[in-house]
Amino acid sequence: MGKAKMKKLREVSGFSFVYENKNFLAPALNDFEGNVIDWKGAWAEKAFKNKQAITMELACGKGDYTIALAERFPERNFIGVDIKGDRLWRGALTVQSKGLSNVIFVRTKIEQLDLFFAPHEIDEIWITFPDPFPKKPDTKRRLSAPSFLSLYKKLIKENGLIHFKTDALDLFDYTEGSMKEAGFELLTVQRDIYGNHLEDEITSIKTYYELMHLADERTINYLKAIVK
Template sequence: MGKDKLRKFAEIATFKNVVQLDAGKAYKGKWSSAFFGNNKPLILELACGKGEYTVNLAQLFPETNFIGIDYKGNRIWRGAKTALEEGIDNVGFLRIQIETILEYFEENEVSEIWITFPDPQPQDSREKKRLTNPTFLNRYKIILKEGGIMHLKTDNDGFYNYTLEQIQQQSLPVLKETTDLYKSDLVDQVLSIKTYYEKKYLAVDKNINYVEWKF
């Protein structure tokens, strides 16, 4: 691991808005009350990377709590540091493997989940790693409140089509859907938030897929 990554890993250990690994289990079922000190709704961003979506959503919706989840601490560092520097106190970050999410969140604890530009895991042998495969969807269903909303933004058409297939197979209601977000009429203040990777894709005129559904 490079010196810069080591520095960031060491630094996030001192951030009050970052919880790592097993330490997060103590907040299961009480993230809003014990971590944020309130009773506001809770929204997650999975595979949050540098945390751009998490931080921007928190700025737009101060009456909601947001947690960005990723395993790579050197990426989380950026979003966590920005939130601290700008005094955004309704955002936190959790460093865990997403497949262990049921160990950290209680049934019906989460209002919405965002998945923004995850690794599409295109190889057939890695289907179990895709964040919208049936196993993951069943985990999300447990921690989401009744009628909880899911969002996916991705540049990968194959992963997007795979996700639509899983949604259809589970007969889940699709609320919004487009294969070219910025040429659709769906873009609003929320969907126009752009991550580091999204900006790179848009620079080469790559279409952005988006779907919103619920359980």
């Protein structure tokens, strides 16, 4: 690992609004002082000191969507989740420089989130530009594979919304199918949102990966569903 990356990994642990699961074999969440925290069912009160609804972005990378949404919706709490500390470091710097008090980041494997959050603690989920895993044997690793959808059902409140954005059409079609199969109610299914002028103020927020895909002239697709 390069020195610059090591430095980011060290620094990200020092932000008071970043919580890290440092050992996936013995999962636990640590705060910036190294204390193990167990806030299952109490994240709004403990982390945000309020009772506001929680929007969680999964695989948030540098947290672009989380931050843009948090700026637009100060009356909600936002939790960005990713496994990569160097990406979260970038997001954490932005949150700090903007002085946002309604954003935290959790560095963990998404697969272990139910160890840290109570059933139905989350009000809304966003997934933006997850890895497409195009090869057949890898499809179970997609963040819209059945095992992940079961996890989201556990985490999100009844009738909570899930939003999904991707450039990968194969993944988009797969996700439309897997969500239907799981019993989610699809409210919006939009292919090529910009080409078809379907975007709005929220769906036109662009992440680091989206900007790269747009530069490659790829189309962007969006769907929204009620988790049932």
